[in-house]
Amino acid sequence: MSAAPVPLFPDWPASTDLGIRHRTSALRGKRVQVRGKFLYAGEEKYFIQGVTYGPFREGEEHLGHPEKAKRDFLLIGAAGFNTLRIYHPPGKWFLDLAAEFGLRVMVTVPWQRRVLFLDDRAVRKEIRGSVRRAARSGAGHPAILGYYVDNEIPPDLVRWYGPQRVEGFLDSLVRLVKDEDSEALAAYANFPPTEYLIPRETDFLSYNVYLHRGPDLRAYLSRLQNLAEDRPLVLGEFGMDTIRHSEEEQSNLLSLHWGEVFRGGLAGTILFSWTDEWFTDGVDVEDWAFGLVKKDRQPKLAYRAISSQTLSPHDSLIDKFPLSRTPKVSVVVCSYNGGATLRGCLEALQKLSYPDYEVILVDDGSKDDTQSVAADFPMVKNILQPNRGLSAARNVGLQAATGEIIAYTDSDCMPDTDWLYFLVATLLPGTYAAVGGPNSNPPAKNSVAAAVAACPGAPTHVLLSDTEAEHIPGCNMAYWRTVLSEIGGFDAEFRTAGDDVDVCWRLLQAGHRIGFSPSALVWHHRRFTMQAYIRQQKGYGEAEAMLRFKHMHYFDPQGSARWKGVIYGLPRFERVFHRPIIYHGVFGTGFFQCLYPKPASPWAQLVGGLEWNALTLFIFLVSVQIEPLRILPLLMLGATLL
Incomplete structure (x- = not known):
């Protein structure tokens, strides 16, 4: 009997070099879910x-x-x-076979008619019916990953109707998918000529991109x-x-x-x-x-x-796509009465997918159970000091660190498993002295946490370009140790906040550049009570006043910071005052019709600020007695929520 392998297709030549590196298995467990910038199947990332x-x-x-x-x-x-x-929407036999072979299916729902679809009620009904039938036919099947509710709407149609109307219709199709199959993902397959078309309710953004140069x-x-x-x-x-x-x-x-x-x-x-x-x-x-x-x-x-x-x-990503080298990283966590969230932080840090790092906890004189929590993590270098403030604690962490790179996060943060991989990858080419990433709110556990998460004043990044930052928040930042030492570390005058802004500005003044990695994600708990949130905002206000006196050229005469870059996480009212510019190309035929954000509007910052909301509350209380004023607080609240 011949020992040659049997070809999988009859007309294939037998080949011994093809090999089967991956063994498939039937799909089991929960369906794929979205968590921040990544997808998860159960507790494992699903790429x-x-x-x-x-x-x-x-x-x-x-x-x-x-x-x-x-x-x-x-x-x-x-x-x-x-x-x-x-x-095309598949039959059950196809989904059953896909599940048997461990494959998930992303179904693109085709539109039979597109021309002026928003003007024709019959066409809209037909499109909605197609999406609903497709989602209903696959509802609950383990092989269904999700649905693309359409693919590449022509740019002329989008310009004719305006992106807001088209986005609204696509979002309505996403809701239809969720009505029929709540666990299925839903997205729109976009492409560069309508880059600016960004539906709000899709689970992820998706683009068909054919670029041949690295x-x-x-x-x-x-x-x-x-x-x-x-x-x-x-x-x-x-x-x-x-x-x-x-x-x-x-x-x-x-x-x-x-x-x-x-x-x-x-x-x-x-x-x-x-x-x-x-x-x-x-x-x-x-x-x-x-x-x-x-x-x-x-x-x-x-x-x-x-x-x-x-x-x-x-x-892991670092095993499959290795870095040119893996310098040792010292992760510094500063905590003052952060015991409620510290365990989650340290557990997340233990799971980081990076070969050479240490974790340093600097307890800044906590009066809660921080030390008892830290005792459960013997691999963490635990430093206890009298309460001297956040900046002093960060400097103590810097002095105790043995790594080439110093990464900072807070005790109320939970970094993603690949956090260090993305931070280090951005620093290694040598272009940047520091790097940061985004921070997102974990799912709220109660109505108070949800309300606080929706309030303005969260720490965020300010970008000069897609890869370069003007500011990175203190809960998610990393520096080359030599550069941070060169500028003298953190200014101990900043006890609760503002030290990250100060360091970024001093780095820029020294001629350094700050990078940004959009996938270096940390989950960041906001405050759990309104009282704690107000105390936090009070601390931010005090820090901003200190920054104004130290860096006067970064502030305007009214006391507002003058950022050169784009501030992420601004209130939605920003879109009313300063809509981004869209480059459509000659006669609207550009292959890459890009979105160019304008500098931040001071009006948008005003209606999202704590002072505006306090004034709204004050006028509301006054209007209880003065009837003609009663419409004013409603208008002010509407401006904040818009």
Whole structure:
């Protein structure tokens, strides 16, 4: 009997070098959920590693037949892919097979008619019906990852109606998906000509991007990451044609793309396409060949190249996409009466996926159970000092640190497992002296926490560009030790807040630059009571007054800070006063129709400030006795909430 391997397809030549690196298993457990910038299956990160599948000529749903799908799914799973994007709602047989092979499915719901769809009630009803039927047919199935409610609305239509109206309609389709299948993800497959189209209710942002130059792709992904803000970013399509390019070019490009996506902190990517076999608009497409395999399923070079780079459930980013080196990082946590959240912080720090780091806790004279919590973490270097303030505690941590890089977070924060990976990756090229990332609120546990989370005054970043910051908040920042020591560390005069702003401004004045990594995420608890929130804002106000006297040239005559960059997390009223500029290109034909934010409006800052809300409350109390004033506090509150 021959020992040669049996080819998976009858017309394949037997090959001993293909290999099966990944073993698939049936889907089990909870469906995929969104948490901040990433997706999770249970407690493990789920990176979308997908291929588009179909449409084919055969089958009612243009997805072929079960025997063909089985053989395809075996090859797809063997390469380490975990997601299929399809362009027609599937039958149950397809979803059952996908689940059997451990594959999740992202369904694109096609619109049969698009022309002036917002003007035609019948067309809108037809579109809504298609989305509802698709979501209902797959509701609860373990193979369903989610739905794209549409794909690439033409830019002329978006400009004709205006992005706000189109976004509103897309959001209504997302709600239909959630009505039928609350656990399914919902998104819109956007593309660069309508980059500015950003529905508010999608679970993640998704763009079909075909950029072939590494630096251009890297820069554009940074841009899209900031547009996504606190939502995950997924690339819905990316590929290269092997008729106009060689297989080697395709392999090199897709390998470059794969690395840029995951080093850039995206939640995943979907390659276009699985096979050169492609049927659309009633025609077999013969003049494009984007597949990882040929029509007869013989693998191209790209199939083998990508299969060696896919992440298995047990792979970490730093193992799969290693850094040029891994300098030791000292993580400093300063705490004053932070025992209520300290355990969660230290547990999260123990789970960081980075090979060389230490954790230093500086207890600034706490009177609660901080020390008893710290005793449960013997690997943490625990320093107890009399209460001297936040900046002094951060300097003590700096002096005790042994790492090349000093990273700071707070006792009410829980860093993401890849937090240090993204911070260090930004610092290593040597462009930046410091780096920071975003901080997001964890899900509120009660109405008070939810109210505080919605209040203005949260720490946030200020960006000069997509990758460079003017300010990074103290709960999520890292510095080269030598540079931080060079400027004298933190100013001990700032006892509760403002020290991070002061350090950033001093770094900039010394000629250094500050980087920003949108995927270096920490979960940051806001205050748990309104009294604690008011005390926090009082401390921020005192710190701002101190900053004004120390850095007078950064403030205007009214006492407001003059930022050069874009402040993230401003109140929504900002969009009314200072709508961003959209570059549409010549006659609206630009391939990359970019969104350019304007500098922050002082009016938007005014209506979101604590003083404005205090004045609103005061006028409301006065209006109880003076009837003509009763409409005024309602208008003021409306301006804040808008």
